[in-house]
Amino acid sequence: MTSIDYATRIPNNVDLAGDRTLQRALEQWQPNFVDWWRDMGPDGSHNFDVYLRTATSVESDGWAHFDYVKMPDYRWGIFLAPVAAERRIHFGDHLGEDAWQEVPGEHRANLRRIIVTQGDTEPASVEQQRHLGLTAPSMYDLRNLFQINVEEGRHLWAMVYLLHRHFGRDGREEAEALLQRRSGDADNPRILGAFNERTPDWLAFFMFTHFTDRDGKFQLKALAESGFDPLARTTRFMLTEEAHHMFVGDAGLSRVIQRTCEVMNELRTEDPARLRAAGVIDLPTVQRYLNFHYSVTLDLFGADESSNAATFYASGLKGRFDEAKREGDHRLHSETYEILEVKDGRLAPRRVPMLNALNEVLRDDFVRDSLSGVERWNRRVEKTGVTARLMLPHKAFNRRIGTLASVSVSPEGEVLAREKWEARAHEWLPSDADRAFVASLMGRVVEPGRFAGWIAPPATGIDGHPIDFEYVRFG
Ligand SMILES: [Fe+2]
Numbered sequence: 001m002t003s004i005d006y007a008t009r010i011p012n013n014v015d016l017a018g019d020r021t022l023q024r025a026l027e028q029w030q031p032n033f034v035d036w037w038r039d040m041g042p043d044g045s046h047n048f049d050v051y052l053r054t055a056t057s058v059e060s061d062g063w064a065h066f067d068y069v070k071m072p073d074y075r076w077g078i079f080l081a082p083v084a085a086e087r088r089i090h091f092g093d094h095l096g097e098d099a100w101q102e103v104p105g106e107h108r109a110n111l112r113r114i115i116v117t118q119g120d121t122e123p124a125s126v127e128q129q130r131h132l133g134l135t136a137p138s139m140y141d142l143r144n145l146f147q148i149n150v151e152e153g154r155h156l157w158a159m160v161y162l163l164h165r166h167f168g169r170d171g172r173e174e175a176e177a178l179l180q181r182r183s184g185d186a187d188n189p190r191i192l193g194a195f196n197e198r199t200p201d202w203l204a205f206f207m208f209t210h211f212t213d214r215d216g217k218f219q220l221k222a223l224a225e226s227g228f229d230p231l232a233r234t235t236r237f238m239l240t241e242e243a244h245h246m247f248v249g250d251a252g253l254s255r256v257i258q259r260t261c262e263v264m265n266e267l268r269t270e271d272p273a274r275l276r277a278a279g280v281i282d283l284p285t286v287q288r289y290l291n292f293h294y295s296v297t298l299d300l301f302g303a304d305e306s307s308n309a310a311t312f313y314a315s316g317l318k319g320r321f322d323e324a325k326r327e328g329d330h331r332l333h334s335e336t337y338e339i340l341e342v343k344d345g346r347l348a349p350r351r352v353p354m355l356n357a358l359n360e361v362l363r364d365d366f367v368r369d370s371l372s373g374v375e376r377w378n379r380r381v382e383k384t385g386v387t388a389r390l391m392l393p394h395k396a397f398n399r400r401i402g403t404l405a406s407v408s409v410s411p412e413g414e415v416l417a418r419e420k421w422e423a424r425a426h427e428w429l430p431s432d433a434d435r436a437f438v439a440s441l442m443g444r445v446v447e448p449g450r451f452a453g454w455i456a457p458p459a460t461g462i463d464g465h466p467i468d469f470e471y472v473r474f475g
């Protein structure tokens, strides 16, 4: 059951042919998805032959098959990781019971909400990134963008399968609505804030894939623990694809930083104006972009105290990151966790029941992961001899959700009067002038092996091919 049948209209490893009603319903959704892709997928790319990775099986050696594909013909399909024999729920109040293969009635509304919220982020990011192909810094980067886009499309398929298979009529309605909301639309926006922000340039794209796809990793890791087995198996396979998205962001930012440091050394200057004149992105601008994308991504984890998060955990729907590897009773009735609150105008720690703080627990796991990314970039900077460093802003900086939304905090963690904060915001967040400068560098460089001047080439190509391989053939 793990090899994927590509002869059918919808490639799958879930025996779709054995459920004609479900198959018909998904085949009705499919043309609407393709219409959405043609309208909202990568701009002007429909005739390109792109060297893409497609899963041929969900075994470890089967999900990285590469070939040229025209993206609208990409075989989006439904792939679940194999069933683990006798899987049991390993956290929450149902601990020890058999994992569910069907949706338990009492948890139906919450599960649907979890799946719809995750599903909504997938097409949203494709919409946010749809113009970036026009300003790719290289053919190699263009191919990576398209790889991410088709895989986010497949992640939408993954969530839509669960909705169609397990939620009947309202599941089908939710699946339609996933194709109707639009990132940034005033009347019908995507569900979560960060997915309505613009991703107008490649620095924003690398920040997005580094930080916001990393939020995706942590959400998926928490759902991969779910007592609802089809959700756990779906998200486990999605995580294999997510790793590449974060690689693109992480490596992309490393290459931007590398190039900037090289020019800093050549010109022996840290002066942003001189570096900009030389056509590279000065590190303070990189830092401001980082501050923005990191802080809006932190908000995706939700309020620091949340009764929904407690319910999702107690019900066995959503675990913690690496739940199975953690110590403790996995019920959390007697554990506490430290969150931040504002007391007399200062940030102060406060202990609350861990069950209510699970959004914060996951956010802190994300913070640790993000920190190691910044340390990696700083080691790269250090190797060039440049003394400047990048940093993660304080987690209370620029927040819009939870307790911390009520305070104005500097990147160093100092609580400020709102007017003071506003007056300094241009030091901390990208200004219109920063964005205009970065936009001015964005030109289309797509000859094999050539790279825009603001970014260093990667160390290696894709799938063992050289950097100057023809990753995209323009039709
Ligand atoms: Fe995704």
Ligand SMILES: [Fe+2]
Binding pocket: 152, 213, 216, 242, 245
């Ligand atoms: Fe992703």
